[in-house]
Amino acid sequence: MVSINHFDLRSFDLNLLVAFDALMQERSVTRAAARLRVGQPAMSHSLSTLRMLFQDELFVRVGTVMQPTARARMLSGPIRTALDQMQTALHARTLFDPATEERTVRLGFSSEVELLLLPELTERMRQSAPGIRLLCRSTGKEEVHRMLDDGALDLAVGCFDAAAQRHRSRFLFEQSLSCVFNARQLALGTPISLADYLAAPHALVTRTDSLQGCLENALTEIGADLDVVAAGSEFLTILATVACAPVITTIPTRMARLYAPRFGLTVCPAPLTLRLPAVAMVWSLQLDQDPASAWVRDQVAEILLAAELDVRDTLRAVGGRG
Numbered sequence: 001m002v003s004i005n006h007f008d009l010r011s012f013d014l015n016l017l018v019a020f021d022a023l024m025q026e027r028s029v030t031r032a033a034a035r036l037r038v039g040q041p042a043m044s045h046s047l048s049t050l051r052m053l054f055q056d057e058l059f060v061r062v063g064t065v066m067q068p069t070a071r072a073r074m075l076s077g078p079i080r081t082a083l084d085q086m087q088t089a090l091h092a093r094t095l096f097d098p099a100t101e102e103r104t105v106r107l108g109f110s111s112e113v114e115l116l117l118l119p120e121l122t123e124r125m126r127q128s129a130p131g132i133r134l135l136c137r138s139t140g141k142e143e144v145h146r147m148l149d150d151g152a153l154d155l156a157v158g159c160f161d162a163a164a165q166r167h168r169s170r171f172l173f174e175q176s177l178s179c180v181f182n183a184r185q186l187a188l189g190t191p192i193s194l195a196d197y198l199a200a201p202h203a204l205v206t207r208t209d210s211l212q213g214c215l216e217n218a219l220t221e222i223g224a225d226l227d228v229v230a231a232g233s234e235f236l237t238i239l240a241t242v243a244c245a246p247v248i249t250t251i252p253t254r255m256a257r258l259y260a261p262r263f264g265l266t267v268c269p270a271p272l273t274l275r276l277p278a279v280a281m282v283w284s285l286q287l288d289q290d291p292a293s294a295w296v297r298d299q300v301a302e303i304l305l306a307a308e309l310d311v312r313d314t315l316r317a318v319g320g321r322g
Contacts, residue, residue, distance in 0.1 A: 012053070017079050019046035023059055024076050027066045096291035098129035105132055105296050108139030108147060110158025112205075112235050112255045113279060117157060120303050132296070148284040154293055157300060159277035166285045170297070172304045175276040178256040180239065183266045185246040190268040192248075197271045198226065203238050203247040206231040215250060218274035239263050252276075279304070 022032040023043075033043035051058055054075070059066040068076065109117070114136055125132050139147060139156055145163045147153040162169035179192055181200075188196055204226070210216045211228040219226065229247060232238050235255055242249050243263040256267045281300060287293040 013049075016046055016050055016053070017083060019043065020050055020058070020072075020075070021079055021083055023047065023066065024068060024072065024080075027059070027068075028064075029066065096295065098132070098292075098295060100131065101129055101292050102131040103133075103292060104135050105293070106152065106154045107134060107136045108144055108153040108156040108158070109136060110139060110141070110144075110156075110160065112252055113158045114138070115235060116254050116258065117300060117303060121299060124299050124303070129295075132292075144282065148282065151284075151286075154283065154287055155297060155300070156282045157304075158279060160280055160282045162282055167282055168285060168288050169280050169282045170301065172279045172281060172301065174278050176253045177250050177270040177274055177276070178253040179248055179250055179268050179270050180242055180256050180260045180265045181248040182243055182246070182264070185244075186248060188248070188266075190266065192268050192271055194271040197248070198224065200227070200248045201229045201246065202226045203230040203232070203241045203245070203249045204228050205233065205235055205238050205249075205251065207233055215274060218276060221275065222272065224272065235259070239265065250274075 019032065019036065022035045023029070026032040026035060029043050029047060030040055033040045036043070047059065054071060056071040057069055058072040058075075059068055061067075107114075118134065118136060122134060125134060137153075139153065139158070141160060144153070144156045144158075144160050145167060148156060148167060157172075160169070179197065181188060186200065188200065204212065204215060206212070208216075211231045212219055212226065215226070230238075230241055230245070232241065235251060236259065238249050238251070239259055240263065241247065242265060250270055260267045281297060283293065283297065
């Protein structure tokens with residue numbers, strides 16, 4: 001690739017090339033000025049500057065026509081090609097076809113969102129965009145914006161927000177919580193009472209040293225304390241634990257609806273209100289107008305927003321039965 005001397009080009013007004021091409025096409029200062037929608041004095045000034053820069057008359061009046069010199073004819077082809085390429089670049093539209101796109105999309109998730117989204121998103125990719133591959137990783141609030149800036153992530157989905165003007169975000173849904181337990185291990189009525197809930201042994205998801213895990217801040221806010229006897233880092237681990245042991249867990253309703261039945265577990269609303277952060281998508285401004293990235297964001301939103309009605313139906317349905 002030929003190196004471009006940017007400093008050399010910076011000292012040259014590239015608008016003069018547009019003026020040169022207009023003069024070459026029109027062979028008249030007046031008509032060239034009209035083509036560029038500038039005054040005749042401005043066009044005459046451009047021609048004078050071109051003559052000085054190229055050390056050549058460039059155009060010589062012959063009767064009523066400005067005839068190009070040999071130097072102007074030599075310059076005409078390369079300048080016309082350069083302007084044509086610039087115009088093509090300025091008006092180019094990025095073509096995107098999911099069926100033929102080949103790329104790896106890097107997704108960052110917080111908490112349970114990966115488990116809620118990845119199975120159906122993968123199914124959609126295989127059907128509509130088989131060349132798009134999904135590389136997912138757990139991402140914390142303290143690192144997500146740096147990873148978006150560095151290009152390590154194309155999209156983050158979870159309890160995130162746009163920290164700066166260089167980020168974009170889209171709200172997806174508010175989180176709600178449900179209780180999950182094994183009715184063969186714990187004789188609890190549904191809906192579960194607050195007294196039974198606080199008295200029961202709990203298993204919770206945690207990504208920290210706290211047994212209260214993901215619920216610690218919410219429990220502290222209402223002054224509640226749970227008897228947590230086991231805590232693990234993965235939701236499926238906790239659901240498997242609840243299936244085997246006489247413990248109850250409190251997890252996001254979407255997770256409960258999708259996965260508790262696979263373990264033969266009972267789902268019911270949590271008997272106290274715990275406020276959790278909303279789930280949103282966050283991405284870098286660098287990818288805001290990228291058609292492939294926008295299409296993936298639309299798929300993510302459709303999957304998670306479509307599940308919202310199912311969650312509401314579940315909340316109503318499990319209110320009176322297990």
